[in-house]
Amino acid sequence: SNIPLNNRAGAPRATETSGKPAAGAQFSTLPLSPAVLANLEQLGYLSMTPIQAATLPFALAGQDLLAQAKTGSGKTAAFALALLNRLNPRNFAVQGMVLCPTRELADQVTQEIRRLARAEENIKVLSLCGGTPMRPQINSLEHGAHVVVGTPGRLMDHLERGTLELAALNTLVLDEADRMLDMGFFDDIATVARQCPRERLTLLFSATYPEGIGKLSQQFLRNPREVKLAETH
Ligand code: ADP
Numbered sequence: 001s002n003i004p005l006n007n008r009a010g011a012p013r014a015t016e017t018s019g020k021p022a023a024g025a026q027f028s029t030l031p032l033s034p035a036v037l038a039n040l041e042q043l044g045y046l047s048m049t050p051i052q053a054a055t056l057p058f059a060l061a062g063q064d065l066l067a068q069a070k071t072g073s074g075k076t077a078a079f080a081l082a083l084l085n086r087l088n089p090r091n092f093a094v095q096g097m098v099l100c101p102t103r104e105l106a107d108q109v110t111q112e113i114r115r116l117a118r119a120e121e122n123i124k125v126l127s128l129c130g131g132t133p134m135r136p137q138i139n140s141l142e143h144g145a146h147v148v149v150g151t152p153g154r155l156m157d158h159l160e161r162g163t164l165e166l167a168a169l170n171t172l173v174l175d176e177a178d179r180m181l182d183m184g185f186f187d188d189i190a191t192v193a194r195q196c197p198r199e200r201l202t203l204l205f206s207a208t209y210p211e212g213i214g215k216l217s218q219q220f221l222r223n224p225r226e227v228k229l230a231e232t233h
């Protein structure tokens with residue numbers, strides 16, 4: 001499709017088609033550093049997708065989110081930019097954590113956060129998923145990381161062994177929360193979330209809104225802004 005991604009802020013919102021995000025307001029309307037804005041432009045992110053425009057102003061201001069939008073709508077950058085904005089690169093401790101349903105999704109999120117973090121000095125992002133050996137993950141954690149992305153079971157395993165330390169965590173993201181619930185991860189998510197500092201930002205993203213999402217929200221989000229974008233086709 002050929003939707004222009006450089007529509008000016010306030011221009012009528014283009015209709016979404018499959019795959020390509022629709023055009024929206026400019027990233028430069030957000031409180032992001034010039035380096036981050038320049039990197040977004042380099043990545044070809046010229047304007048915000050609707051879910052980004054509807055969530056980023058609030059997440060960047062420190063408000064919890066309960067956000068629903070379909071697959072391919074740009075949810076990763078919506079939470080990643082907020083998470084990165086809250087990092088102190090000089091503090092070599094885990095400050096952001098993203099829970100994902102599968103290793104494939106965790107690896108995709110890791111790559112996207114790394115791309116978005118290119119503007120910053122030396123931000124380390126680790127993927128911690130089951131089905132791969134523990135030892136290399138433990139070694140990587142010993143060298144320090146600012147952000148970890150992983151599946152609930154493996155993150156819980158690291159917490160139990162004491163190889164993952166969350167005292168400095170300030171942002172918790174539950175990505176594809178509906179799929180994590182489908183896979184029976186509620187208790188694992190709860191165990192991990194209970195070990196996070198209470199004073200934090202929590203962002204929950206989901207493509208659909210099954211019943212368990214409300215329960216997750218009640219237990220782990222604080223006064224969240226709810227954003228639901230209507231399904232197009
Ligand atoms: P979701 O998590 O909602 O399924 P993704 O975060 O995986 O969606 O994003 C889908 C695609 O859109 C990715 O290829 C991503 O690089 C691209 N994308 C995200 N935000 C923008 C943007 N603002 N402008 C252009 N492309 C974008």
Ligand code: MG
Pocket residue numbers: 075076175176
């Ligand atoms: Mg996604």
